[in-house]
Amino acid sequence: MTLRFYLFVFLSLLIPAAIAAQPVYSINDSVGQHIFTFQGIEYLEDPTAKLTLADILAHHQSEFTFSTTNFNPENVNPTSAYWHRIRIQHNKSSKKQWVLEFFDQTIDKIDLYVPDGKGSFKHFEQGDQFEFTKRMLRHKNFIFPLDNNRNDVVTYYFRVQSQQQAEVIVVLRSADYLMEYALDEYFFFGIFYGMILVFIFYNLLMYFAVRESHYIFYMLYLIGIGLYEMSADGIGFQYLWPLAVEWNQYAPGFTLYLASSAALLFASSVLNLRKDERWLFRLLMLVLALRTVFLILSIFVFTAWFSYRFIEIIPFSAALFVGIYRWKTGYKAARFLVIAYAFLFYGALIKVSLYFNFTWMPFGQLSHYSLSFGFVMEMLFLSFAISDKIRLLRIDKEVAQERTIEQLHENQRLKDNLNQELEMQVKIKTAHIEQQKEALEDANKLLAQQTAEIAAMNALLERDNDQLKHDVAEVKEARILSKDVDFEEFSAMYPDDASCLKFLAERKWHDHFNCRKCSNTAYSEGKSLYARRCTRCGYEESVTAYTLLQNTRLPINKAFYMIFLVYSSKGSISSHKLSELLHIRQSTCWAYSNKIKKA
Incomplete structure (x- = not known):
């Protein structure tokens, strides 16, 4: 010295x-x-x-x-x-x-x-x-x-x-x-942080099970709270970043931002604000945006703001207000969330009082660990809030199932009544048939003699009927090709993809096949409908290949109808008219009609 x-x-x-x-x-x-x-x-x-x-x-x-x-x-x-x-x-x-x-x-x-x-x-x-x-x-x-x-x-x-x-x-x-004292303190720290880890892993498993976003938000909230408590208690510096001394200045600010942001998102998800109360959802998002701006200013402009931990009372107060509002408007799942944030609000108020010296608060376990106590109670009641929401959803599901069962019973009753009426009508018809039986027996004797002739006539009629059906189809097809018809009438002729593909196959191959790879004419049925597979090289050609319908994303019958309309109008029909008739976007009709015109 x-x-x-x-x-x-x-x-x-x-x-x-x-x-x-x-x-x-x-x-x-x-x-x-x-x-x-x-x-x-x-x-x-x-x-x-x-x-x-x-x-x-x-x-x-x-x-x-x-x-x-x-x-x-x-x-x-x-x-x-x-x-x-x-x-x-x-x-x-x-x-x-x-x-x-x-x-x-x-x-x-x-x-x-x-x-x-x-x-x-x-x-x-x-x-x-x-x-x-x-x-x-x-x-x-x-x-x-x-x-x-x-x-x-x-x-x-x-x-x-x-x-x-x-x-x-x-x-x-x-x-x-x-x-x-240290052993007891570290023991309770172990219980506290162990509870947080258990809640984190439980909510992670629940998210993988039900894929509900509020489990992820709650998990992020728990991570933020846990890291903040570790930075405030010195546990984080002791075990997580013992050499990163600079992080001690920023850890509370970043972790509290994570916790408050996740709390706002969690409240929005649990209370269904995006769907039921849009103005409350926008309120929470505004608070989240302002909190983010505060964090950015704390990083790049006013670094001293990292010590203003009392700012977190604003987002938590917003979440508490939203929960109270939803509870008062009849959303029962909000009650545990309100209780949870009330405990946290209590702990935060004590900390803010100590920070601003609003009141004389003697030092002790209650004041020093008030926020930690609030976090523990909040974790418990937030878990209750999630469970309560699931319980209410299950009750709603059970009520809906009961209503469905009642409706099924009513349908069964109506079905039984209908069956009874049908049985009565069958009995009446049966009695009428019995009355005619005797007359028919006499007629049968005469008919037995004419069976051979009738059989021959039936054979002729069947051939005539087949020919008639074929002629009717050709007439209908010719009529469709010769004049304007609406899509409903066109769909009656070609009701599904199978009928359209059948028509296309008949026009494409005419009962003959020529392999495009080996020119073989022998074929078998392919895997897709009306496709043909070469028996020599195995090449399979679909019915739409090398046609206007190849790789089209339009329904086959609508594409058929569009081709018909374009050809029947000689290309003069507009894409707006096609969109109106087919209920397809005008841009799609314009592109496909141009493809048809170029073919």
Whole structure:
């Protein structure tokens, strides 16, 4: 140490009245821990962030003061450095090892100055700007072991500087108490993050099972909440990114953005806003867009905005409002979502109150873990919301099935009545037939004699009938080709693809076949309808190949009708008229009619 520094130490010893009013805590083995509150910590703000310990000891001892508004001191101005001091009465007879623990894991840098009893100070530094592997104790909090091999009153100075708002929560603990508390704390952390992992994998499996988008949104929400809690608790820095110290400044902002965005999308999906309430859907999308703009500005323009975590109360409030509105309008599946976001809103309000100092809130497990408690309850009730929606959908399905069954029963009753009426008519007809039976028996004797003649006549009639059908078909075809007919009449002639393909096959091959590859004339039936397959080389030619119908996407009978209309009108029919007759887009009619004209 330099002579100047020893002079500063000497001067600091000359002004004991400056710290005489500060209470002294005595180490006692019967008390496992002591939390230094506003009554036990003095602080001094250094707006320049350039003061050294020597400057503090020489010129600024009388400027230390107690916090009168906060339970714990805070770095209200992120650009300033804050000096603090506490006084501890050491007890050399203590059988325990003692440590100083700082609860806030987001502090960028802590410089601890410990008097060594020889007029100088030992300097220790920790913070989230240093790699986690360089910590004195591998714990999520900042822990400084103390040398208790002394019986004097020691004044500890520590300098805190952080870009984000941080609370100076200092606890004196025995190593035994620290170990017991840490084991319990990490155990509950394991339960908490284990619950999140279980919910994530469960919703992933449910998504693969039912393909509902809200499972994906809920899974993304859980991932965002889990990563945010890990960044806030220091677990993420300890286990996920121990070497990426820069990520400590951005992790809360990015993870909260993921959580709030997924929460908005989840609420929109579960509440069916896109389908049932478009204006609420647009409201949530507007909030999501504004939150995205805020994130972009935080990255590229105002980096200090990453510490404004209270902004997340806006998207969660929007989701809560939408849920309440849907619940009041009769959508029962919204009730658990409202309860879930109400718990989260409660935890967020406590955190915001602590952030803005709206009310005096003493430090404790309830205030420190209020948001985590809100997240746990929210996860449970959001899962209930999904299950409740599925239950309501199942009830609606069962009601629809019951109505279907009732309708089927009614149809069966009508069918039975119809069958009874038919049976009655059959009985009447049967009686009438019986009356005519005797007359028919007499006539049968006469008919038996004429059977041979009738059989011959029937044969002639069958041939004449076949010829007549053929003539009628040709007449109908000729009539169709000779005058305008509508599509309904044309469809009566060619009702389906089979009749169209049959007509095309008759016109294409005329009962003969010539293979295009080997010129073989022998063929067999192909795989497709009316296709022909060469018996020599196996080449199969479909009936539409090398015709206007090849590769057409139009229905065959409509394509037939379009060809008929184009040819019958000698190409004068317009594409608009074709579109009106065939109910096909005009552009498609225009393209295909041009293809017909070019053929």
